[in-house]
Amino acid sequence: MGEDSDSKIRILILDDHAVFREGLALLLASEPDFEIVAKCGSVEEALPTIATTKLDLVLLDLDLGGRRGSEFCAVARDMGFQGKILVLTAAVTDQQAVQLLAQGASGIFLKHTSPELLPGTMRRVAAGQVWIDPRLLPPPAAQEPAILAKLSHRERQVLMAVLGGFSNKEIATRLEVSENAVKSAMQQLFAKTGVRSRSQLVRITMEYMRDRIG
Numbered sequence: 001m002g003e004d005s006d007s008k009i010r011i012l013i014l015d016d017h018a019v020f021r022e023g024l025a026l027l028l029a030s031e032p033d034f035e036i037v038a039k040c041g042s043v044e045e046a047l048p049t050i051a052t053t054k055l056d057l058v059l060l061d062l063d064l065g066g067r068r069g070s071e072f073c074a075v076a077r078d079m080g081f082q083g084k085i086l087v088l089t090a091a092v093t094d095q096q097a098v099q100l101l102a103q104g105a106s107g108i109f110l111k112h113t114s115p116e117l118l119p120g121t122m123r124r125v126a127a128g129q130v131w132i133d134p135r136l137l138p139p140p141a142a143q144e145p146a147i148l149a150k151l152s153h154r155e156r157q158v159l160m161a162v163l164g165g166f167s168n169k170e171i172a173t174r175l176e177v178s179e180n181a182v183k184s185a186m187q188q189l190f191a192k193t194g195v196r197s198r199s200q201l202v203r204i205t206m207e208y209m210r211d212r213i214g
Contacts, residue, residue, distance in 0.1 A: 008035040009126045010054055014046045014072065015061035015088070024059065024088075031119050043072045050076055055083045057126045060105070062089035062096070070096070073103040086125045097132065098206045101199070107131035107165065124165050130202045131165030150192050158185040163202060 011034055015021040021039050028034050037053055040046040043064060050058070058076070062069040069087055076085065086107040087100055097108055107125040109118060110133045124131050151159065154175075161171040168186065172179040186198075195201045 008033050009122065010035050010037045010056045011122075012038045012040065012046060012049060012053075012055050012058045014040045014043070014058055014064070014069075016041050016063075016065045017061070020061075027115055028119065028122075034119070034122070043067050043075070046072065047075065047079070050081050050083070051079060055081075057083055057122060058085045059122070060085050060087050062087050062092060062100075069105075070099055070103055073100060073105050077104040084125045084128070086122060086131070098203065101130070101132075101203045101206060106199070108133055121165070124167075129165055129167065130162075130199050132163055132202065132206075151189070154181075155185050155188055155192075158182060159189055159201070159205065162186075162189075162198060163205060 011028065013021050013024055013036065015024070018041065021041065025036050025039055028036060037055060038046075038049045040049060046058075049055075058072075060069045060072060064072070069089070073085055081104075084106040085104060086109055087105050088109050088111055090111045092100070092108060092110075100108060106128075107121060107130060109121055109131070113133065121131050154177075157175055158171055161174060166174065168179055168182045172182045175182070189201060190196060193201060193204055195204055
């Protein structure tokens with residue numbers, strides 16, 4: 001039997017380059033749990049679609065000709081869009097990354113990354129994780145944000161893994177510790193940074209990094 005359509009991740013591709021848009025749709029068509037619901041070339045074309053169509057994930061180009069992807073994020077959230085937004089871009093500054101997260105994006109994926117990594121990233125974001133390409137973050141040893149001064153070595157390891165988009169289970173495997181140890185470190189991170197969620201933790205860390213760099 002075929003996979004129930006209700007269990008599929010329903011996707012809108014928003015990119016002003018038709019060749020890239022169609023190529024991306026072709027790449028994702030082979031994923032059995034993905035359904036490409038719409039392909040749009042502009043914010044104006046996409047907004048009616050998100051208002052009338054059930055979507056789980058928007059793949060959003062940051063540069064949409066005369067408009068920025070951040071504008072779409074802000075307007076979509078104002079419209080009550082409940083799906084996730086994964087930004088696809090060739091380049092982004094740390095300040096733009098912070099702005100995108102603050103305006104509702106759940107992830108940032110660099111276009112020159114291996115396309116084989118995109119489906120997994122999409123599934124993470126659709127499931128509620130925040131994912132930022134690690135290359136967008138400054139090397140922690142060279143440009144350590146002030147927020148890290150309060151953290152233990154294990155808490156720093158967990159924070160860097162969270163910024164990389166890994167789940168608690170994946171972090172436990174990578175660090176060779178129990179999942180309970182990761183959960184405990186997460187609670188300490190929340191307490192020391194004054195946040196209540198994973199997404200807030202990512203945003204405040206990005207803000208510290210932006211201030212450190214700027």
